[in-house]
Amino acid sequence: MDKVGRYEFMAEPFHCDFSQRLFMGHLGNHMLNAADFHSSARGFGMNYLMTIQRSWVLSRLAIEMDEMPWMYTKFNVETWVENAMRFFTSRNFRVIGDDGKVYGYGRSIWAMIDTESRQPTDIFTIDNGAINNWIESEKECPIDKGGRVKMTDDAAFVRTIETQYNDVDINGHINSVKYIEHVLDLWNLEWYREHQIKRFEIAYVAEAHQGDHLSFYREQTGELEYCVRICKDDGTECCRSKVIFK
């Protein structure tokens, strides 16, 4: 089996925005699905991990796009493991059309936890370090790795939302994809008529649950660069995100 997995998706019309381009949240969802299909086919997917009380936890996701697929367009998400360490593994993505057109790239960092203790566990204990057989370090992913998003205390409060039933995932936590939507909802349609998302980055810091109020704080850190902090009622930071527009 190839080290790189390739999965076909379509920009479904109800997953596209007013400009008839795929929403970033849905692209993120396709990447998470591709990651799941790829790891499952190679023996370290969620479905298997659940049987041994382990789970992958998405720690960071960065997506950089030249262009978003237009509605009804079929496209492929390629994914591969760039490297693996004891407690973290990095997985990359390329979004590419059947005609070879590259739409953009993604990078992600994952931890593995014990689902009982919720503590990080050693990735190499799974099937005797089997993930090491799948490392693909040569394939290019020419976007910035990202890192800790730096914010000051000057970030301005934008809004508080109450999380609802549809925000909650299969583990009872706020859905990783929904955070992407909530962050991008901080800008209105007028803004998106003039700007596209060049790069979207999010770090998942702490879990939130249904009913939690999430407060969004935003700080402009460059001409078209913004950082966003999402906090729960008690001030705990759940997520930190950076959005660069063009």
Next chain:
Amino acid sequence: MDKVGRYEFMAEPFHCDFSQRLFMGHLGNHMLNAADFHSSARGFGMNYLMTIQRSWVLSRLAIEMDEMPWMYTKFNVETWVENAMRFFTSRNFRVIGDDGKVYGYGRSIWAMIDTESRQPTDIFTIDNGAINNWIESEKECPIDKGGRVKMTDDAAFVRTIETQYNDVDINGHINSVKYIEHVLDLWNLEWYREHQIKRFEIAYVAEAHQGDHLSFYREQTGELEYCVRICKDDGTECCRSKVIFK
């Protein structure tokens, strides 16, 4: 070509709720996709209609489920045109596993509009009444047709939400699927731990746009039956929905 179209989907993990069953909104989306694939393959799909200044508009959708597909389950959405009149057509759905297990059914009513005037147009003018070649009136769809949802003025105000960028569809209107999510968000996780949705019904009455505030009013009309009215700031009703739990 068969009068009934059959399309395979999977209950993707990020499209499932805390009980690891597919969200109703995502099932609705799969049905709308199936409708689109079916009509496109038979010469009266959205993509063709757009070239002649016409569009399908979803008027009503009712879904009745015995069970929601569990995460990672592959299932099929079958769809067919039950009948067509000058200004409305009804299209049915069956959700069925590869093993023949029936999960549930759906019914929908569609109008066709002129995209410039936004007025209803005659469905039979499309390709000389071609839709009549695809009527399948024998296939069973054993769920209630529904109809006008009756509500009194006693419906209680629940909440107002401000619509955002991710709520808006390719036509610049609030996304039909997002209304389903917003209605079902009127109940919290505690409720869904005790109850499943038996039947969901929604009528789309008037269009809303990003930035519109939507106010939700709810009235209990049976032991586990609730009606919901969604209104814009000026009081215009956008949607009316009925939810029956079990």
